[in-house]
Amino acid sequence: MQKRINRLRTSLTERDIDGFFTVHYPNVRYLSGFSGSHGLVYITKNRALFISDGRYKEQAKNEVKDFEIDILEEPISLAKRMWELISDNQPKKLAIESVHTRLASYLRLVEWFPEEGLTATVNLVENLRATKSPEEVQKLQEAIRINDQSFSQILKYIAPGIRENQVAARIDYLQKMNGASNPAFETIVASGENGAFPHGRPTQKKIKKGDLVTIDMGCVYEGYVSDMTRTIAIGKPDKKQREIYKIVQEAQRRSKNIARSGVKIVDVDAAARDYIKSEGYGDYFNHGLGHGIGLDIHEAPHISKRKKEKRLESGMVFTNEPGIYIAGWGGVRIEDVLIVTDEGSELLSHSPRELIEI
Structure with missing residues (x-):
């Protein structure tokens, strides 16, 4: 953890900031290694402090390294305890995470720290x-x-007459049986016309012959997540289903092929988006190409046409998930995870990308 702490200290120094704290779970875990649900990390140039409560005393002792550990003995907030411990040597500038700090928390902070x-x-x-x-x-x-293992197993279960929510429940079960701690998000199973909803929730709808079924699934292992989407056919797909699937498949291939360290993120998105547009379906691809994964299911880098100047860096891991969604017809999405290298990008997910027929 010391390398991560030092990298953060460098960022603070570059911004002329003396201290930083966070209670946001993924950031607490990233910096300290703590996997519990209630913790605070405080870092300055010369101090690394971790605070939790008595429920996590032994867990903190086992998981948190390179930090001074303080366990609450009174029913006060973590931020109040932080202030008690640093009040004799307060930083002149204390960084707060504006995205993760609630107004109520901020108002309590200004009672203890000068707002300026x-x-x-x-x-x-x-x-x-x-x-x-x-x-x-x-x-x-x-x-x-x-995730790959669970997907291969669920294919044996899907059949006409099975409900979307039954498939989703079975996927969640398989993931845990295969070693995951939890699903990474609510599993998506969208069949037929429901496939037109990119984040459609599984319903009581029964899967039927002739449907395309979009399955978006991910799981958590030691805090880190996976994310994959496949669209499968129930029976023989018709001409339009095959056509749209091949367009999405080719769009995904094109974006992967240009992804490498130093490439602008907007160009990776454009490789897929422009191809789908050239095939006449530009109005039906209505989300960004992908997102980073790690301790969060959606984190940096965000792969979209809005990231005009951001560039990929070696070691970034992100999803590549073009899709086409047509109201009243359905949709197709194919999603894989890539890791960026200096030479290109490598696939981390290995489930088949050809159209599967059941």
């Missing part, structure tokens, strides 16, 4: 998390392996 000394920051830790260490990649690979 509170500095709003955005994505200080998230930007560090965007590039993954080899240890993080190993955990991501295991989460992805579990």
Whole structure:
């Protein structure tokens, strides 16, 4: 953890900030290794402090390294305890995470710290998390392996007459049986016309012959997540279904082929988006191409046409998920996870990308 702490200290120094704290779970875990649900990390040039309560005393002792550990003995907030411990040597500038700080929390902070000394920051830790260490990649690979295994098993269960929510429940079960701690998000199973909803929730609808079924699934392994989408055919797909599937498949291939360190993110998005547009379906691809994964299911880098100047860096891990969604007809999405290298990008997910027929 010391390397991560030092990287954050460098970022603070570059911004002329003396201290930083977070209670945002993914950032707490990234900096300290703590996997419990209630913790605070405080970092300055010369101090690394972790605070939790008595429920997590032994867990903190086992998981948190390179930090001074303080366990609450009174029913007070973590931020109040932080102030008690640093009040004799307060930082002149204390960074707060503006995206994760609630108004009520901010109002309590200004009771203890001079408001002019509170500095709003955005994505200080998230930007560090965007590039993954080899240890993080190993955990991501295991989460992805579990996902791939669970997908291959669910194919044996899907059949006409099975409800969408039954398939989703079985996927969640398989993931845990295969070694995951939890699903990474609510599993999406969208059949037939429901496939037109990119984030459609599984319903009581029965899957029927002739449907395309979009399955978006992910799981958590030691805090790190996986994310994959496949669209499968129930029976023989018709001409339009095959045509749209091939367009999405080719769009995904084109974006992967240009992804490498130094390439503008907007160009990776455009490789898929422009191809789909050239095939006449530009109005039906209505979301960004992808997003980073790690301790969060959506984190940096965000792969979209809005990221005009951002560039990929070696070690970034993100999803590549073009799709076409047509109201009243359905949709197709194919999603895989890539890791960026200096030479290009490598696939971390390995489930078949050809159209599967059941």
